[in-house]
Amino acid sequence: YAFNILVEGVGLVGLGGVETWLTPQSPGVMLILCLSFLMGLQNAVVTRISNARVRTTHVSGTSTDIGIELAMLFDVLRRKESPKEAPLYIERLKLHALTLLSFLAGGVAGIWLYRALGYPFIMLIGLLLIALALHTMLGRHSSPANQ
Numbered sequence: 001y002a003f004n005i006l007v008e009g010v011g012l013v014g015l016g017g018v019e020t021w022l023t024p025q026s027p028g029v030m031l032i033l034c035l036s037f038l039m040g041l042q043n044a045v046v047t048r049i050s051n052a053r054v055r056t057t058h059v060s061g062t063s064t065d066i067g068i069e070l071a072m073l074f075d076v077l078r079r080k081e082s083p084k085e086a087p088l089y090i091e092r093l094k095l096h097a098l099t100l101l102s103f104l105a106g107g108v109a110g111i112w113l114y115r116a117l118g119y120p121f122i123m124l125i126g127l128l129l130i131a132l133a134l135h136t137m138l139g140r141h142s143s144p145a146n147q
Helices: 002-022 027-049 059-077 083-117 119-142
Strands: none
Touching (some): 002 027, 059 083, 083 119
């Protein structure tokens, strides 16, 4: 998965560089297309890592998951589901609620930082992703357990 994150980071750095220094004729179009691709890549990676429990690029699925877990908890209260299942539903509800709150916080912070820093902010995020991916990729090769 680290390789996919590396690709995402390189894509963000490239997009930020193009938008900053080359100023395309239709910057909004390129920005939307590239970010859509990179968000799809991010969603695919996190969906695989979490065994399809978490999706990172759309709120509607997460909101649906919250509704499903709430419905299951109501069924426990109505004795249509076993109370033994309640802790599982509560854990899933916490996960989805935290994901939804993270969407909100990340969206607000992202907009604020983008307005403050412009396209270099996209490059900074890309560089952070590259560093994380390389740390993971290179760390696996040098750990004593893998030698």
